[in-house]
Amino acid sequence: MKYVEKLRNSGLRPTKQRLQICEVLFNTDKTFHFTINELEQKIKKQANNKISLATVYNTVHAFEKKGYLKQIPINSSETYFDTNVTDHHHFYDLKEEKLIDLENSDVGPINILKKINGKKIKSVEVLVKLED
Amino acid sequence: MKYVEKLRNSGLRPTKQRLQICEVLFNTDKTFHFTINELEQKIKKQANNKISLATVYNTVHAFEKKGYLKQIPINSSETYFDTNVTDHHHFYDLKEEKLIDLENSDVGPINILKKINGKKIKSVEVLVKLED
DNA sequence: ACACTTTTTTAGAATCATTATAAACTACAA
DNA sequence: TTGTAGTTTATAATGATTCTAAAAAAGTGT
Numbered sequence A, B: 001m002k003y004v005e006k007l008r009n010s011g012l013r014p015t016k017q018r019l020q021i022c023e024v025l026f027n028t029d030k031t032f033h034f035t036i037n038e039l040e041q042k043i044k045k046q047a048n049n050k051i052s053l054a055t056v057y058n059t060v061h062a063f064e065k066k067g068y069l070k071q072i073p074i075n076s077s078e079t080y081f082d083t084n085v086t087d088h089h090h091f092y093d094l095k096e097e098k099l100i101d102l103e104n105s106d107v108g109p110i111n112i113l114k115k116i117n118g119k120k121i122k123s124v125e126v127l128v129k130l131e132d
Numbered sequence C: 001a002c003a004c005t006t007t008t009t010t011a012g013a014a015t016c017a018t019t020a021t022a023a024a025c026t027a028c029a030a
Numbered sequence D: 001t002t003g004t005a006g007t008t009t010a011t012a013a014t015g016a017t018t019c020t021a022a023a024a025a026a027g028t029g030t
Helices: A004-009 A016-026 A036-046 A053-066 B004-009 B016-026 B036-046 B053-065
Strands: A033-035 A070-072 A080-082 A089-093 A098-102 A120-131 B070-072 B080-082 B089-093 B098-102 B120-131
Touching: A004 A016, A016 A036, A016 A053, A033 A036, A036 A053, B004 B016, B016 B036, B016 B053, B036 B053
Parallel strands: A089 A120, B089 B120
Antiparallel strands: A033 A080, A070 A080, A089 A098, A120 B120, B070 B080, B089 B098
16 A cells, blocks of 8 residues: 555554545645535545544544645634645635635745744745735 | 724624723733634633624634734644734744734845736735744 | 513523543554 | 453434524514
């Protein structure tokens, strides 16, 4: 399996559940956005076994911590994740309540001039809200 | 009272509760961030009467709809609001779970090159996550 | 002032995403 | 194979937010 090594290398045991979630999340060229519940539905559809909701949460958080997923900072009732972990930004269509990717090349370089003592920058994310 | 007109003009009846919340939120030079619970505490401290939590929620949402408050797009267990409704950016200290303002001058100009048909840009917000 | 309608407030209940629990199970190394 | 540390699981608990429906207040006309 192609994800066994990936998981081992990050100190995560390659369990059947994690491998299956890897397939759903990463076995595609296109990156995408999802909520936990959308992911659960996708897993149910794609395979025939069911993974406990708690495991889906655990796995998504583990993957996020390892840098395989990113949370998208947006105020919504559900948390959105992104399989695209490269630096990039989002449009948020307020009317349609939809997220649209902005490639890094779509946004000029962002220069953060202020520094906070003892802290480093983990990420810089731009949210562009769209209206009609 | 200075907020009676403001409320009337936006079609909100100037009730005692709304006026009191206006005092807490807007009767200061400095803008600030808050969660609903922080606001409730502040109200309790500032005056002696207690406003029902449901009313605080209702009022904050009403004010947001009228453009007197802004939600800060961030993934946190509680929703953050900002009395600064102008375009500006934020640091988010992941460990302390604290928001810090970034003046516009702390961030170079941001150029959004991509366009979406029929949509205009309402706001451009940068969230800079900080870690130790 | 009074009567009447509409809006607002309120306490408490309901909802719903997420996290915690603790027992059963699994991977893996000695 | 046996031990143990890590993982999964169903279910319970948590906690922010929203709903409900009755009481209170505000606005309007008389």
